[in-house]
Amino acid sequence: EIVLTQSPGTLSLSPGERVTLSCRASQSISSANLAWYQQKPGQAPRLLMYDASTRATGIPDRFSGSGSGTDFTLTISRLEPEDFAVYFCQQYDRSPMYTFGQGTKLAIK
Amino acid sequence: QVELVDSGGGVVQPGGSLRLSCAASGFIFSNYGMHWVRQAPGKGLEWVAVIFYDGSKRYYVDSVKGRFTISRDDFKSTLYLEMSSLRADDTAVYYCTRDIRSTYFDLWGRGTLVTVSA
Numbered sequence: 001e002i003v004l005t006q007s008p009g010t011l012s013l014s015p016g017e018r019v020t021l022s023c024r025a026s027q028s029i030s031s032a033n034l035a036w037y038q039q040k041p042g043q044a045p046r047l048l049m050y051d052a053s054t055r056a057t058g059i060p061d062r063f064s065g066s067g068s069g070t071d072f073t074l075t076i077s078r079l080e081p082e083d084f085a086v087y088f089c090q091q092y093d094r095s096p097m098y099t100f101g102q103g104t105k106l107a108i109k
Numbered sequence: 110q111v112e113l114v115d116s117g118g119g120v121v122q123p124g125g126s127l128r129l130s131c132a133a134s135g136f137i138f139s140n141y142g143m144h145w146v147r148q149a150p151g152k153g154l155e156w157v158a159v160i161f162y163d164g165s166k167r168y169y170v171d172s173v174k175g176r177f178t179i180s181r182d183d184f185k186s187t188l189y190l191e192m193s194s195l196r197a198d199d200t201a202v203y204y205c206t207r208d209i210r211s212t213y214f215d216l217w218g219r220g221t222l223v224t225v226s227a
Contacts, residue, residue, distance in 0.1 A: 044204055097168065
């Protein structure tokens with residue numbers, strides 16, 4: 001099983017700031033088979049990024065993803081008020097045995 | 110409108126059973142692999158089960174093997190999760206979701222809460 005570790009657990013930031021979230025895999029993920037999701041309280045997760053760096057439909061370009069192997073990042077270039085949420089990474093390299101990271105919470109400072 | 114609507118959650122005693130449903134609309138249901146993903150209160154996401162687009166294969170996370178069964182009815186565009194021998198640690202919001210070619214999940218239901226408690 002691939003274990004995904006996200007860091008930090010919580011970040012307190014202000015609107016307008018730039019942020020980079022980390023997702024580290026316990027084993028190398030081939031072909032960048034990694035996705036990112038955003039979840040707001042009381043809502044289902046929403047797909048943000050797939051194949052590590054491809055934005056899903058309707059996702060603004062302030063979101064970008066990168067990485068390969070075991071280290072992946074999600075960057076938000078300028079935080080908007082609606083971006084404060086929990087972010088999860090997910091690997092599908094070992095499909096159909098999928099795993100998620102434990103999440104990083106972006107909180108308003 | 111493309112959507113998934115989960116239902117069937119509720120309060121059940123330990124050892125009990127429950128069946129969740131997920132009604133799909135706005136897309137060709139039989140073209141997609143379908144999954145259940147759960148989230149315990151205040152916790153992260155845990156993938157639970159998948160059924161391939163043609164129903165040919167099903168896989169489960171180890172913790173539910175032998176207790177949960179995923180199935181689908183393509184005529185009704187509905188996904189199911191039969192849960193038995195429920196335990197307290199099965200308490201969670203259960204989401205149905207579809208995959209794109211056995212990779213990421215691009216569409217999610219709103220979730221249905223299952224509470225296992227005496």
